[in-house]
Amino acid sequence: MITLSTELLELQAKVKAFIAQEIIPFEQDPRQDSHGPSDALRQELIARARDWQLLTPHASPELGGQGWSHLQKAVAFEEAGYSTLGAIAMNIHAPDEGNIHLMEAVASDAQRARWLQPMVAGEIRSCFAMTEPAPGAGSDPSMLQTTAVSDGDDYLINGRKWLITGADGASVAIIMAKMEDGSASMFLTDTNVEGFILERNMNAMDSCFAGGHGVLLFENLRVPKDNVLGEIGKGFKYAQIRLAPARLTHCMRWLGQARRAHDMATQYAQQRHSFGQRLGDHQGVGFMLADNEMDLLSVRLSTHYCAQVLDLGQRGNYESSLTKVISAEGIWRIIDRSVQILGGQAMTDESIVNKIFKDARGFRIYDGANEVHRMSIARKLLDQTQA
Incomplete structure (x- = not known):
């Protein structure tokens, strides 16, 4: 367990309670299709986040947010990601989260009033x-x-x-x-x-x-x-302003999804019996759960490290590339093992892990394919070594 301050523990608990009480019950809401939740569902979820004072918290206080640091986001966004609808509810989903960050840094006053303010309020996407x-x-x-x-x-x-x-x-x-x-x-x-x-x-x-x-x-x-x-x-320069923090928030949210899948697999391995013992007592299953725990810790450590680099005012491009690859591949292993443990039930939409599995595969491609990040990491490493 990573040591967190009292303030961060309180934030973590608040978001965890919000997701459990207000958002998870909506996961089977019919106002969703293959292209995501409807706007009516989105607005209902946003209203609940607003009531809990958890709407668009990463935006500046001047715009109605709470100006969260990257480390605060790392802790809270993981909890939000525990539900497939959590990021939508808190208005911290892609691409709006990254667009809000970019526009706060670059947009004119007129542009902020016309588009950014309504985005922060959850009125538009x-x-x-x-x-x-x-x-x-x-x-x-x-x-x-x-x-x-x-x-x-x-x-x-x-x-x-x-x-x-x-x-x-x-x-x-x-x-x-x-x-x-x-x-x-x-x-x-x-x-x-x-x-x-x-x-x-x-x-x-x-x-x-x-x-x-x-x-x-x-x-x-x-x-x-x-x-x-x-x-x-200056489009390419502005893309870098957006990409490093937005890339990291993907890692935060997907960590929550992976943890949800792992928790469900662990519970099933505790309750399900096979060949005279709990499913998890079989080494083949128990080892997968242990590997999940190690991957969860690795992803969380790297995410928190990169968040602190950004909080120090550094660009964090190199660190975010490292973290993106570690996270995308780590969470995929966690979710894949969880599907294997859950067995046939995870093949159906009666298990939320089925949706998490399908949603998560794209993370190795989104925000730069992992192969491109590896290429970038290698180039920077070689240039640094040569220098």
């Missing part, structure tokens, strides 16, 4: 449009194909994006586009405007994100120059 079909940007953002061309007081944006989380139902989008000089910029736009087209929703393996994953088409989408997010040409 957002999406982050960067990933494109081949030959466009994926793991390599420099391959952007979507273009932004100056046209008087506006920019005209053309291109196609896909795998855009939360696109369906989002009120505002952050679009990454290539400029005429080859640099990249970010643009804010309402989604109910001419030229912003949701072509379709993709049938993804996961179903934990509000709005699912969509394909967007921009056809001469006109964006006023006042809606440029930050400065022209």
Whole structure:
């Protein structure tokens, strides 16, 4: 067990109680489909978080949040992740959590009033449009194909994006586009405007994100120059501001999901009997539970370490890459072992572990495939050694 201060223990207990009492009972609510929870369900959950003073707590107090540190988030987001609906309820889900962080750092006062404040209040959702079909940007953002061309007081944006989380139902989008000089910029736009087209929703393996994953088409989408997010040409720099903290919050939330699966597997191994003894007394099962405990500790330690690096004001890109790979692979092993222990019941949607298993597979791809992070880690290590 990691030693936590009294303040952090109290925060942990509060979020744990909120999730157990208010959110887990909604996990079988029919207002969910393969593209995530409906907006009506989202609003009901958000209202409960607001009553508990746990809505959008990572935002600054000026915007109505609590300005949580990264370590506070690590402790609380793990507890939120214990339910498949916890992050939605507390408005700390992707992509809004990362978008809120980015806009707090970069957005103008007018942009904050128009879009950020309603996002923090849970009134609207957002999406982050960067990933494109081949030959466009994926793991390599420099391959952007979507273009932004100056046209008087506006920019005209053309291109196609896909795998855009939360696109369906989002009120505002952050679009990454290539400029005429080859640099990249970010643009804010309402989604109910001419030229912003949701072509379709993709049938993804996961179903934990509000709005699912969509394909967007921009056809001469006109964006006023006042809606440029930050400065022209600094899109890649701003992406780094967003990615390290957002990548880490994925680790926090998924740790909670993995712990939920492990707890259920442990309970089953205690209660289920086979060949004259408890299921967990068989070494094949008991060893899997022991391995889960070790992976849980490893993921938690690395997550808390990276959170403290960010709290010291450091960029944390290297540390977040390490933590992302450790976490994505660690939680997958935990959940996979838990499915094996639970047996046939985990093959059906009557067990929440079935959903956790399907939702979790994408984590090794989201926020940079693990192979890309390994490549980045190796390069930085070699450059450092050479220096």
